[in-house]
């Protein structure tokens with residue numbers, strides 16, 4: 001056995017021929033994360049990686065360093081199917097408890113969303129960035145949540161955006 005020290009620049013992976021399906025992140029990359037301070041899904045910069053996934057991130061809005069969270073708190077639990085048994089083949093999992101009201105609200109939301117994006121072309125949607133200003137009723141495309149329409153301007157830094165599955169408060173820049 002000989003010591004074969006292959007120097008790689010900053011420990012960068014040599015294998016670049018095989019592109020993994022999942023996007024690989026590295027420290028320094030930008031990523032959408034839940035900001036524990038802003039209480040918003042915002043653009044963050046990865047500070048530290050752990051086991052191939054982002055561990056610590058820097059909020060680009062409030063400059064706070066905190067743990068990486070791929071989604072707002074509670075959202076994961078909400079989407080986890082609580083009803084283990086039931087009819088197979090139902091594409092829409094029924095809400096366990098707040099049945100009809102929630103369902104009606106959801107239908108209404110979906111209808112509004114569909115109406116807003118109906119007949120629109122790709123070019124009508126602007127890529128969502130926290131650094132850009134969005135106006136009332138404007139269409140945007142979020143890297144994680146998909147197509148959305150601005151429901152209202154909360155203030156110069158926040159907008160409420162309706163996505164297909166839910167409405168969310170997002171950050172935006174003052175005009």
Ligand SMILES: [Zn+2]
Pocket residue numbers: 035036037038039042059060061062063064
């Ligand atoms: Zn923040």
